[in-house]
């Protein structure tokens with residue numbers, strides 16, 4: 001057995017096997033896979049094997065799409081038939097809202113080139129007469145996916161991997177990891193059978209590997225402990241049952257009719273598919289418990305839990321309702337197995353926090369569907385340094401150090417239970433909240449705040465009625481303009497016409513200082529560094545020249561900088577920054593990095609009257625001029641005192657209005673809140689939430705990280721050349737220039753439906769040609785119509801170009817407008833006073 005390899009993959013389920021295969025296919029000829037038991041002995045063996053395209057994420061759709069295309073090629077390569085039944089997938093809607101969900105999904109899927117069609121109840125009945133359709137509104141049908149045999153597809157990938165030189169070692173368990181500065185030393189223990197259990201023997205070896213990937217499925221908590229990191233992947237019980245033969249189905253098939261598609265009844269939290277003349281019923285029921293929160297016992301191998309029929313009774317009755325002929329069929333077999341989940345249901349794929357050359361591929365709930373694409377894109381990240389799609393939404397660092405086992409377990413139960421709920425784009429999930437709150441939380445709540453979840457923080461989305469029932473926000477959700485919309489309109493208007501106060505405390509904040517700080521940041525980011533007391537917007541790039549992080553940099557002193565980045569990405573940003581500093585300290589000199597995110601609260605005050613509000617409370621020898629353009633110009637930062645609160649004020653406003661960000665000691669937040677609220681009263685100051693802010697920043701074409709800005713586009717493609725100083729050398733510059741302009745970020749005004757705005761996931765057309773996609777969407781109070789931002793092919797990106805956006809399965813006219821359509825010359829932001 002080899003003890004020195006380029007890459008070591010831990011775990012021989014569908015995911016690990018695919019990664020090993022794809023690493024070899026990408027050109028690494030020294031790959032080894034360790035499996036503590038047998039291949040597929042984890043969750044893979046008992047999966048139902050469905051390969052659903054459907055999900056709401058751009059990255060995940062690409063991953064699923066790759067898998068489905070890849071699995072179709074495996075037999076030719078390996079000679080092994082994985083039983084891919086391309087029967088299609090029928091998603092039925094019992095309500096109009098469910099149809100709207102599918103319409104939004106279909107538009108997103110189209111951005112990735114995934115085909116689907118809508119069927120009426122009559123069309124469903126005509127094709128599949130055994131399905132009851134009288135209570136359906138319609139269905140979404142994909143004819144290119146279906147189901148596969150999970151063990152067989154894994155074995156086919158294993159064969160393909162071996163053919164490409166991968167060494168697969170079974171009955172070896174990775175037990176300890178040590179980074180020696182250039183390689184991982186992985187202690188592996190030979191596993192032996194004892195009394196039906198799989199236990200470690202005394203035989204151990206150390207394998208040296210340049211890269212390690214963990215794909216340890218239900219054992220993720222043990223893996224996390226060994227690595228000294230947190231991985232919020234904890235399994236939940238998941239059941240499906242196999243029914244005896246259904247004579248009506250058998251007769252129908254005997255007549256030469258094709259197999260039924262996988263029939264998904266999301267409103268009944270279940271799916272049904274054919275299995276040897278009968279049916280399989282799979283469910284996503286309520287109250288399925290998390291398991292193995294502190295590790296998998298030795299006694300649990302390729303085992304199952306006891307079936308809990310009571311828990312799935314409602315779904316069972318719903319199956320009989322949907323396919324009445326199955327009522328007489330008895331129960332033939334049942335499966336209740338651990339299915340790994342994460343708090344948002346997406347797997348954790350990418351570099352591990354704080355570690356070098358350690359890659360995670362954990363927390364797969366649709367691991368058979370995702371295995372192929374995960375292997376493909378993760379191999380790109382490992383071999384080429386980046387994947388061709390932005391993998392940030394799957395990055396393991398999207399959760400912070402604040403998370404605990406209890407939090408992950410309860411959130412994972414919620415994610416499971418939510419699989420088939422209506423996925424409103426304005427959805428907020430309730431479990432484990434509130435958890436991370438700023439001091440002003442109670443005050444904001446008392447004033448009607450409806451909160452959104454950002455990396456654990458509670459951040460006001462909008463301010464609704466003060467005495468709203470607990471269900472207010474839930475009931476306000478919609479695929480159209482929901483019950484919260486008018487509140488956001490009023491808030492946006494307050495900022496354009498008067499003054500508003502936004503809580504932006506969730507921002508990620510780092511201090512970077514020391515003798516090497518300036519030279520490092522000059523190399524690390526694209527823009528010129530600001531002078532002391534000034535700020536700049538700038539980008540840290542990936543090695544491939546795409547956007548890794550957006551920073552507002554405030555220069556506090558010659559060698560001290562305050563970096564502000566997106567609140568959702570604290571650990572993701574911190575990890576990249578710290579690793580880059582560690583790599584470059586020898587070149588640039590000592591650099592200290594402090595994450596001060598939780599030490600500083602942030603209020604953003606904005607609007608034409610914001611200066612008046614601040615002037616009433618600022619303590620200064622000459623308060624009348626303290627906030628003037630002369631003493632406090634746009635894009636500068638000053639230490640000011642508001643009442644008794646010391647504030648690092650930055651003259652910048654993400655809403656594109658006259659305004660300041662007020663960074664303050666978090667422990668003084670309530671004092672400052674009360675002070676500003678009182679001072680704002682005579683000016684009609686409104687508390688404003690994130691939804692209004694999101695609309696306002698689109699009127700200014702301000703790109704947002706995670707939507708317009710990410711690892712699939714360069715800042716030049718984001719059309720931000722003014723923040724890229726091509727006169728200097730910076731990390732990723734050559735790669736950025738080599739990429740050219742593959743697509744371009746644009747702002748669009750949209751003549752959409754009278755009662756709906758786009759969400760930023762919709763496909764864009766020019767005539768019959770698909771030319772791009774929206775990445776943001778919303779309503780513009782200034783223009784009185786829908787607005788959006790997105791990426792289009794460069795030859796369709798000229799200002800004035802008329803395109804169409806697909807919403808509710810219809811094409812609506814829209815037009816590319818000049819950047820910053822509201823106040824293009826920044827007159828209001830620069831206003832003196």
Ligand SMILES: Cc1cc2nc3c(=O)[nH]c(=O)nc-3n(C[C@H](O)[C@H](O)[C@H](O)COP(=O)(O)OP(=O)(O)OC[C@H]3O[C@@H](n4cnc5c(N)ncnc54)[C@H](O)[C@@H]3O)c2cc1C
Pocket residue numbers: 010011012013014015016017034035036037038039040041042043044045046047048049050051172173174175215216217218219238239240335336337338339340361362363364365366367368369370
């Ligand atoms: C009832 C049920 C039905 C499902 N149906 C579907 C479906 O229809 N479609 C779908 O896409 N998904 C389905 N799933 C989910 C699917 O089973 C999983 O997402 C998928 O199997 C995960 O694959 P994996 O490789 O990540 O994990 P696993 O298959 O669990 O593999 C992990 C492997 O790592 C090994 N391992 C762990 N630690 C170590 C170590 N330290 N050293 C060496 N080896 C180690 C384990 O022994 C195991 O073999 C279903 C799950 C259940 C429970």
